[in-house]
Amino acid sequence: MIDSLLIANRGEIARRIIRTARRLGIRTIAVHSDVDAGMPFVREADEAVCIGTAAAADSYLRQDRLLDAARATGAQAIHPGYGFLSENAEFAEAVVAAGLVWVGAPPASIRAMGLKDAAKERMIAAGVPVTPGYLGADQSPDRLRAEADSIGYPVLIKAVAGGGGKGMRKVDAAADFDAMLESCKREAAASFGDDRVLIEKYILSPRHIEVQVFGDTMGNVVHLFERDCSLQRRHQKVIEEAPAPGMDPETRAAICDAAVRAAKAVDYVGAGTIEFIADGSEGLRADRIWFMEMNTRLQVEHPVTEAITGQDLVEWQLRVASGEPLPLRQEDLAIDGWAMEARLYAENPASGFLPSTGPLDRLRFPAGVRIDSGVEEGGEVTPFYDPMIAKLIVHGDTRAAAAAKLAEAARQVQVWPVRTNAGFLARAAADGDFVAGRIDTGFIERHADRLIPGTAPSEAVLQAAAAAIVPARSGDPWQDLVGFRANAPAVRRVEVEVDGTPYLVERTVAPAATIDGDVLYLDGEAWSFGPPRADHAGGTGEGDGAIMSPMPGRVIAVLVKEGQAVARGERLLVLEAMKMEQALLAPFDGVVGALKVAAGEQVPEGTLLARIEVGEG
Structure with a gap:
């Protein structure tokens, strides 16, 4: 067994790995940016090393500093967690070349599944069904537009190197294609350094079903059943559950067997997830489920699989990385009850889910459920990293019991002054359609009027x-x-x-x-209920044409020039904060009277970015 482990990550997943490592007697080393020095994961590790400043590009994404920290502390292995460098084949190779154990997928497997077009071709060869679409090398806008027209709208534009909901745009009509393509390619280039895309048919009643797979160095591969991650917003998962509602034994066998074939096709080792898209218009059927992509890492939602199987997937990772065989065979694994996980985010649903940052003067979680969190009361939510505060994980004998438990857990969350989506989660988990299993990826958008609160108290x-x-x-x-x-x-x-x-x-x-x-x-x-206060979600001064920053973030695009005539609803600037893009629109027909910022600038909430004046250009 590995005796010392450097965790190349932060927050909730770092704490999660530390818990299992400590139980197994493994010494842990945390790395952190300067703004994370006071975070719980830093204190809980046996050692800690500062590797840079707040920007991930200057800390958590610095491969050289991570390797230097591993050498300096005598770490035997590196666990990448999820996000950051967890699916970076070059980093995995560098870790192995440095004589360290890589607690992750083999670099060749990461490469094989890292590019969506190549992965789909490999899956076709392995007999795994894939979604109809265009995977070609010709990336000219004219060719991509023609392929989308041929497939038929709606379509999805997806970054070839994408993941985690980034670099993905749904296009409902041909008139919207060019703008969506430009936005998708810009985000893909910024997030992955690769702006290539593919086009897929958009499934009208889509269910997001994924299968947890695990392989060892001896060629054994098993699945740990499926998860349903259909409750999403902007392609980001909100509530996940296991098993999938409406999944019959025959369909489960078909999808799980396909997932194992997919993993074996790339000689997979470690924890991975095969993601499928299902047409749920007539229930789940084996002939209406298609491969989307493989995540060659541990997933954020792995706790629901742990809850229904009774297994510790981080322990499995550490044992497999140490050269041990899989802890269990396929016939030894079974489903027990139902589990659900809700992602508690620092965001304001009443203001379009804009990120919310600031001090956590109050942070209280419910008792009796599993809470995976990277922050604590008295800490702070900064604009530099993912806005997830915690994961609420529940388990029940039935799906109805798990949903009721999740709704009650979300109701008991108390956070201030940072805004959260806890009330939104409570309403979603208690919604009649959700409880009845009538879900797909459009659920939140379709029921927004009853899930998202108003700005005034009821x-x-x-x-x-x-x-x-x-x-x-x-x-x-x-x-x-x-x-x-x-x-x-x-x-x-x-x-x-x-x-x-x-x-x-x-x-x-x-x-x-x-x-x-x-x-x-x-x-x-x-x-x-007291004196007026500043709303952390911010807003725009539409009445006088002032375009204010609704959140702290970085200006990633300035789409207009001073003196330019603009129409109501036209995109002016694009901000990015906490993995979220926010386009700021012209509040009325007019002229750009002033531009106060340039692309690349970091701005605090409430900054005047531009002003639109009434007039003609």
Whole structure:
């Protein structure tokens, strides 16, 4: 068994790896950027090395500094986690060349599956069904547009080197193709250094089904069943579960066998995931499930597989990397119950899911469920890395039990002043269509009106505030009897202030709510009942034509020039923060009166970026 392990990652996955390594008696070494020096994963490791500044390109993506840290600390092996360099074949080769153990897929397997076009060709040869599309070398816009027209809209433009929802655009009509292609290629070049794309037919009722596979150095490959990751937003997974709802034994056998064939086709070793797209319009059927891609690493959602199989997949990784055979054979693995995972993000659903950054003055998680988190109360969410605060993982005997447990767990989350999607997650997990298994990748967009809260507090929130605040601020039991009537519920009329706006509330029932100072926590939401405060989500000054930065981030594109005439809704600039692109649009027809920023600049929230003036160009 490996005796010392450097973790070339950060946050939640670094803590996850440290837990298993400690249980196995393995010494751990954390690496960190300067802004991460106070993070929990740094303290929990046996040793820690600072490898650079906040930007990932100057720290977590610096292969030379990672290898220097491994040599300096006497690490025997390197675990890349997920993201960053986890699927970088050159880094894997450099680790092996340095005489270290690489706890990941073989470099040749990473290369074979790293380019989507080549991977699909290999899968066709292995008898694995693939989605219809264009995989050609001709990358001219005219050829790509012609192929999309031939396939028929809607289509997906996907970066050849993409992954994690990056470099992917759905195009509904031919008129939108050129703009979407340009955006996709720009994001692909920035994220992967490769702007090549492929075109796929977009499945109208798509289900995202993936299979966990594992191989060892002796040629053994097993699957640990499937996961359903259909609840997505902007191609980013939100809620994952295992097993997949509606999966019958015959279809499960077909998809899992195809996944094992796919892994064997590239001589796979370690943890990997074969991702499939399924047409769920008539339920899951073996003849309507197609290969999409392979992730040659551990997945963010691996805990749901651990929950239904009782296995520790990080331990499996470490044992296989140490040269041991797979811990179990295929016939030894079975599904027990149902598991779900929700990704708790630092974002504001009411403001278009814009990232939210700042201090974590309050961070409380529910008891009785598994919480994988990279942050803690008193810490901070910075704009430099992924906005995930934690993963909420639950297990139940049935899918209905797991969904109810997940909804309740999300309701109990308390975070302030950073905004989160906890209330959104609670509503999604409790939604009737979700509980009934009527899901596909368009679920969130289709039900946005009932899943995403408004910007103003609801009547239920106001009543909760009145019920929670008044007793907390009254020390006179006789005063609390105001409104008492013998033949009806007691009623108290209370004026509650929300961000400087007064509301008159009648308190009749005291709901289950928590009040802390001037902040009310209810059903995963947090409301400030006190003096006006700055909203961390920000906004734009559309009324006077001022285009403000709605979030801290980097300007990655300036699409207009001063003096240029623009139409309402026209794209002006593109910001990027926490793995998310945000296009800023012209609020009305006018002229670009001033441009205050250039591409490449880092800007704080609320910065004036440009101003649109009424007039003609």
